[in-house]
Amino acid sequence: MLSTYSSPFVLSSSCCSPPHPFLLAPAYSPPRPLPAIPDPDEIDDLALFRRATLAADAGSGGGDGGAVAASLRRRPAAQPKVAFLFLTNSDLSFAPLWERFFRGHERLFNVYVHADPSSRLLLAPTPSFRRRFIPAKATQRASPTLISAARRLLAAALLDDPANAFFALVSQxxxxxxxxxxxxxxxxxxPPAAAGRRRHHRSFIEILSGEPGLWDRYVARGDAVMLPEVPFHRFRVGSQFFVLARRHAVLVVRDRRLWKKFRLPCLRSMKDSCYPEEHYFPTLLDMQDPQGCTRYTLTRVNWTDSVGGHPHTYRPWEISGDLIHELRRSNSTYSYMFARKFSPDCLDPLLAIADSVIFRD
Incomplete structure (x- = not known):
């Protein structure tokens, strides 16, 4: 005979009734996601991206270009230009080195900077960076906010100058x-276009599949959350830093279908597998135009002793001509053109070898 016992979880309909299983079970707690992109930020971005898309489709600089482009200088279409998109949350410590890089080529490039509003930039920008800051919103790791920031930079560059033909995303x-x-x-x-086909510039973006840990990255937002738009066999990974051809920049800014998946926040329990900015761009371009991408990045990164998802950071005592020559080498047809990650105090030793090594082929 079952004994009775006093408990607030026992049903009162019968003194001998067993405890109700649902009342004894612990309350279910759904997985907690990381913070999502604020709705006002998303609404602002959609309006910006719509203007940039319309401007690109019209083949113009976008009329007044809205608030984002209001302070950016305008030029008539000319030779193809490279838009350098700086994504930063700290000082642009290497601006003097970039000035050496830009010197004498002022008609072939534009600079755009997205600086996290919480960052305090203590160093006065050098001439190429002055008045080149676009309205920015907060960014953080393990968050699609880094995708949004890159898309804002692309949109600002599309609105500003119709001659921008390439869009190079770099960090501080x-x-x-x-x-x-x-x-x-x-x-x-x-390469020459096939007979009867228009010649298109290609994008330099790393696109990888079958990488270790890719499944964990795919389910970082939850099981089956990416379906049906992004099945696992179409999910890709690659470097956050790229050089996109103009048509691909427009494609990214126009996208809504994949973005509605990649904008979802990751689960807190999957934070260590959450790198949306390394997945969205290679997945989108591999699904839309795989033949138009080199599948290769122009930015060299040293992952041999990475810590917490951060690559090796070069220090002043490591800077030498031999290091620069080593960083240029690749297994691709193309040499690396940029490298990261360098500590701010590397500026002086880099400037010391700028003319004799870095800017000499």
């Missing part, structure tokens, strides 16, 4: 490895 820790003409030639050296 990136430095150039070769002179500007070397980069320009590499970007323009597309």
């Amino acid at each position: 820790h990136c430095v150039p490895l070769r002179p500007f003409p070397s980069l320009y030639r590499a970007l323009l050296s597309d």
